Amino acid sequence: MIVCPGEDLAPWIRSLKGLDPALAIRVWPDVADVTEIEFALVWNHPPGELRRYPNLKCIASLGAGVDRILGDSELPRGVPVTKVVDAALMRAMTEYVALAVLNHYRDMDRYRRDQERQQWAPRFPRPREAMAIGIMGLGQLGADSAAKLRDMGFAVGGWSRTPKQIDGVESFHGSEQLTRFLSRTDVLICLLPLTPQTRGILNRGTFQGLRRGSYVINVARGGHLVEEDLVEALDTGQLSGACLDVFREEPLPARHPFWVHPRILVTPHVSSLTDPDAVAPQILENYRRVMAGDPPLYQVDVERGY
């Protein structure tokens, strides 16, 4: 069963059927017999819905995030939840992050504003190593972005719940090291999973802990950001700008202040789109595994939240 309200599912069905033409696929809500469903491919499902299927053996997220699934208080217990782990998805995410960092480092938004005012004002960029990057979240995506930005010559630090080691990256962990991490950061990048502990972590206190004039990039989840606090920090000059790809409500509603804020760059959740052709093989592999009674790949820890 595919439960993805509002998504165009044709590419997914084409990719899955292309790999296994005999695969029986039901598209929610068009499911006559709930006992028939053993595997659910899920994105933005209606809370409570998944407990209606007594023979469900696996809940597979269509993307890397599982916060919407785990946020369902009526999720059937004991059914494994899996996420997508995909090299192309990681590459796209790291590319978006590198682009957002370079756009800021090379003053491109300032030059765009100069162009609007027909002003020719070259500026020498500061030394690369003087713009400290701080990455929140050092899972697969965060670690890959950290390594890439380190290779580009930036001073990179990372912060995660538990200690992590990445060559050439200054690592911090736990709430007790958050202040030190923030105080050495000029560009804050959020790549955390969204859990009850990380919800709203991009807030006034966090922004005040950064160096003055810092830049914020959020490519994780809209729920990480306290939107009012961002606008306040931009208006006081504590932050110089932000690049946001995710929002509390998506699509970003009409008349939301982010649309027109001169220091906020809005992109419509495109930092890393899941490619059905790239991901269908691992979905199918997990389908086969659970049907054979084996544990699925890329299972998330439901208690930990990612």
Next chain:
Amino acid sequence: MIVCPGEDLAPWIRSLKGLDPALAIRVWPDVADVTEIEFALVWNHPPGELRRYPNLKCIASLGAGVDRILGDSELPRGVPVTKVVDAALMRAMTEYVALAVLNHYRDMDRYRRDQERQQWAPRFPRPREAMAIGIMGLGQLGADSAAKLRDMGFAVGGWSRTPKQIDGVESFHGSEQLTRFLSRTDVLICLLPLTPQTRGILNRGTFQGLRRGSYVINVARGGHLVEEDLVEALDTGQLSGACLDVFREEPLPARHPFWVHPRILVTPHVSSLTDPDAVAPQILENYRRVMAGDPPLYQVDVERGY
């Protein structure tokens, strides 16, 4: 003697004196005795000026380009002309080129326009290898950009006057292969030296040879581009956009159509600014060499033009 009208020379004098406090420096036009001058550090000098110094042993460009020097029809014959070769300058140039390519590949200008209209419209990017990059000029800067873009997963071709070989880059050369080179290109990047042969090479015929909807990046010299032809190609849709860092006249004049063109991104010649601290050592090394009667490093071929 430093001949750089309009430039702030304090950082240059500080860097040179920092390396050799005994160095005798004259800043043009404040030169009492023309026979005293043996070495000239030059940027945008007035044509004809350099032949006034009978003991001149070397003309050193302050940057990687020497077109303004060689364009002086009264340049003293037989005096070697040198350019700057600097790893930091190359890194900055390649970084700018990568940024411009990613900005286009990831549709960032389209998302900026969407933001102005408060429109949420995610698009799946085409496969990376389906956006063919074509680099004109495979000298040090062009070769470095080609290798970087190849490593980023793009299909990269290069075109140069004489045959060049770069691993994983499809190479073309000479006027007879220009058409083939253009016909496989979606993003055209100009990194050529400006010579009588390359002046105006970015013209209507070149744009028409590209795939429809191509994107143009000029980081070489303003003289490469026939500005009217670019506007025409954008208006007919043959080109989808352009990122320009260099212009026929700099600063770009007030009321120039590029300032307000919705498909042109203007930056004020910042793709790679020469850092005095990084470059002073090689200037000084060449000064010592020519004073000792040795040939200078990084000498350009005056006939060839680069």
